[in-house]
Amino acid sequence: MELLSSLYEVAWFVFVVAAGIAVLEGYFYYHFKFHDRPWFFWAGLAGFPLLAWLGLGAAGLGKEGLFAWLFATEAVVLLFFRHIVKGRNSLAYLLLAPAFTGLALLLVYPFVFQIYLSFHDLKLTTIMQWKQTGTLPFVGLRQYYDVFTVPPLAEAGFFKLLGRTLWWTFVNVFFHVLGGFALALMLNNDIRFKGVYRTLLVIPWAMPQVVAVLAMRGEFHSQYGFVNIILNKIAAFSPFLASLGVGPVQWLSDHPLTTCMLINVWLGIPFMMVVILGGLQSISSSYYDAADIDGASYFQKLRFITLPLIKPVLMPAVTLGTVWTFNNINVIYLVTGQAGGTEQADILVSALYKAAFTYNRYSYSAAFAIVIFLILFAISVFYLKTFDAAKEAR
Amino acid sequence: MATVKFAGIVKNFKDNQVLKKVDLEIKDHEFVVIVGPSGCGKTTLLRMLAGLEEISGGEIYIDDTLVNHLHPSKRQIAMVFQDYALYPHMTVEENMSFSLRLKNAPKKEIKARVAEAANILQLGKLLHRMPKQLSGGQRQRVAIGRAIVRQPKVFLFDEPLSNLDAKLREEMRVEIAKLYQRLHSTIIYVTHDQVEAMTLAGRIVIMNQGVIQQVGTPIEVYRKPANLFVAGFIGSPTMNFIEGTLRVEKGHVRFSSPSLSLDLPSKLLPADGSHEGREVTLGVRPDDVCAGREAGKNCSQKFDSVLEVSELLGHRENLYLKTGDLRLLATVEAFFNQSPGSKVPVCLNFDNMHVFDRETQARISA
């Protein structure tokens, strides 16, 4: 019975979504079909809000002022069609409409709501007020001020977290590129079983991150993890190395950030390797022939031919990698975020997550997220600018 | 400024033998052009000399030094690639000076040598451009400049003009000829364009399917092609070939084919009993098919043919003639003033006639 009722719920959900899409499509269809007729403006203005109002009321969603909202929305839509679409490319707009509606619901609405939240005060003590009255106290820029002055976590404030995040990002991206480059160079040679190696090397990237990270976390277990077992063996095998301090380490409790970095480096290398390998394969071999005749050594060829020529593929990949790593909550949360976990490895986004869902400071975290967004935006613009400049120079 | 010697060079790509025992000696200061149809192994031979391709068998000497295992940069050669291979991220100047910079040559010397090469090739104004900002001909000159800067013993050119349009190709051909006179170094030049080969070469090497067919001066290979392949490959328009059989008759040899029979003079082919019944191919260049004009004294008997088509080329005219089932191309002075379908008396010039054995493909006439 449990099963049947949950199946029923799923089916109901699918039905509601499909019906919603159908209604939206029909709504747009009539606009596209008649928007250039003079009568449609007034008919639409009267008809659609009324229909929607009746429909929503029948579904029990009616509330005060709803009709005015619907009326205003319809007016905006009609003006949009009359002055912006103007019948040009209306088929293209018609086809794009569902996707745009989806994007608006999934991206624009949450973003606008986030901005709204960040100027108000939603937290555990005000959430009941919000539920009952639908209003929140307006606090202006105070949340933004708090982002920089009130620590999101028990142990670390914004600037410490920012420093840690930059360090985390730099180390990760650096080793991603370095490791990816080394592997790509090796794979770019004429070796046997190349396809097999490439497949094996891509596996960490192709696996679901949750599985990969949790598996690796197990390997860093202080007693049963592969890493410590190896370190134990090495220390037992060579007393000299043991005297230098090689031995088992309490990875998860003493060095959580390092552990996260090791895991994330391992996870991120395949992507860079694939991108760089693509770049290497696109370099014409005649440049290397010419460089051979010109007398370049292996490293000179690497420095003067290979590196400059893969820059066009490397730069976008590094930009993407930087954004992903900066924003990478999976690894840190999965390694350290469970109950009783440490806060020593937290970077901005994971601190943000904890501020919102462990400490329930919703408005504060909305402002926090916007600050992170602006930082990332600046980084991306900077990267793309330098990339464009590099492209100009050729 | 060096001699080059290939001794029994063999190249295999897996099971595919693309060079079969190539022997060739190139003298100091010589301009040697290697020609042959696409895929005959010209590039491979050149790349082996440059050290870019493994040598499967045989030996290569530069100035009597065995270079089989010498690194490309140590062989004192410079190569101009078919696709130029200019480093796309370096300016013209950086491209040209790359080899010297790698060697950490003094700045002053680099500058002087680049300036000299730029001067020879009129690249002075382009030194700070990127390869992308150059025309095809300019890129070609930069590629040559990059070779000159290295002051190599041997220049290797791999179809350097094949990516240029016809007019530019002509200009660059002259440039290269001038350059040769100026530099006086050994040049090995690969092409499949026989006009380039004829005009530039001191000696031509004609290759086919990994085998050298003939080595000689342009005049030699034109006048005395060693076999059917060379005869068909060198010369434009292509030589006329007539297949037939030889009969030895009192004192001379008679060539007979279904549409045409000729008594060959003994100067061309001595009346030797061994020719009896031999299957041969007769070769006559279009220039030596005398149509409608006064035949020279060394011409064959006249025979009649029908004019099918005539093409006016300007000062010359191509006549497509038909005698029985045999089609002949004749090149004559313009204007031939006969309409298609009319009868044209024709004779063949014995002075420039070639007889090839059809079985061995080799030339048997004098």
Ligand SMILES: Nc1ncnc2c1ncn2[C@@H]1O[C@H](COP(=O)(O)OP(=O)(O)OP(=O)(O)O)[C@@H](O)[C@H]1O
């Ligand atoms: N790397 C290679 N692997 C296998 N076969 C090759 C390789 N390079 C060349 N070949 C083969 O060797 C033969 C000779 O090639 P090569 O490039 O020397 O011809 P080419 O005379 O320069 O022709 P073209 O006038 O078209 O440049 C060709 O049949 C080609 O298919």
Ligand SMILES: [Mg+2]
């Ligand atoms: Mg070639």
